[in-house]
Amino acid sequence: MHTPADVPMFPLRIHDLHWHAGGRAVLDGFSLELGGEGITILLGPNGAGKSVFLRSVCGLLQPDAGHFDWGGGPRPEFGVTMVFQQPKMLRDSVQANVELALRPLRVAAGERRARAQAVLERVGLAHRAGDSARGLSGGERQRLALARAWITRPRLLLLDEPTASLDPSSVDAIERIVREIRTEGTRILMTTHNLGQAMRLADDVVFIDAGRVCEHAPVQRFFARPASTAARLYIQGELPWRMAF
């Protein structure tokens, strides 16, 4: 019952989003257009509005102004899901946590089990299916969160810094899974502060500063010739310091 492939979702046009918190404009005229394929990496300093933007795309918060145009229609009921920086797991087994994502889709119990086993195999957690999800390491937990999103076969997957605080081998495993998900046709929108990761994964990069898009460019061009001063300073590692002081 997930969003059928013929329900239009792309291009996703985001028009002039505004969102305020505590008197501060977190999104301040945010506009963006996304096609239906590839991995888009959102870069920008802390507080630029990346996570808030992802949450607004997911429908977790309503912007004060602006709107989304999902391939010419409203937001589809299913087909968009999100993996958080610190995913929360139920007090249950790994298998049960993955199956959980299929319950809103009204998938039958037998199919839920089969699909969960298959996806756990693909993220390398099949041997831990019966273990408590809360006993997993940070890297395993993030792989489980990806499996929980992947099992729903989303059309658009939102990843909010999925490799923050992970060791290099865990980062490598997550990146491999993200590439596999993309290969199956899922559109991916991901935030990160890891510029190397952005270069490895991205087809295009969106640079955000002060709640608006400063630059949207193919990955090679973005890193070779950033068009905005803010993006150039960020790549050079100066912008975060400027923002902090």
Next chain:
Amino acid sequence: MNGFTLAFSEALALLIGFDHRVAEIVLLSLQVSGLAVCLGTLVGLPLGACLGVGRFPGRQVLVVILNGCMGLPSVVVGVVVYLALSRSGPLGELGLLYSPSAMVIAQTLLVVPLMAAIARQTVEDAWREYEEELTAMRFRWFDSVRVLLHDCRHSLMVAVLAGLGRAMSEVGAVMIVGGNIDRSTRTMTTAIALETSKGDLPLAVALGLVLLAVILLLNGLAYGLRLWAMRRYA
């Protein structure tokens, strides 16, 4: 031997000899309170969880009322149930007054707010933790309630135990609607009150010891379950 020691030794003799009066009273108490807590669990826990997850106008007023009802005086509940079940009351035709069923109704009314209030707080805390995940997965609020009730199952044992404690230690309401009739509606608490006033301290002490033992046993089981769950689910 002083009166206190004498009462205790005779109480122990009643228990060791498996006195049929004690057994009857204990069995009825467990049946009435057990059934009331089962009904309270079926009604109170989902009610509390719905209040913990749902966001609707008037919710905060309901939460305040629910919390206030945790301290509902049992004699007030007893009088209300008495009036409802008495011959001229709206449910008089059912003929339930002075029966164990009337006691179950009164105890259920007492434990539902208590269990619901504890469940509301527990589930609301869990909802704060899971809200974004479940919403991103497109769970509807009612499905979220079911997920959170299951996830909080070990913590909600506290609500069930609190309900059981309230039901088993309750005197006023069951005395009013049950009538404390021998071999019919006499529970441990009403019997203790009656036997103490009559001066039959050994029976009162024996029933008191059983009451304490039951509550300690159930708390021990719940504590063990929580320890197991903490180890199992990290």
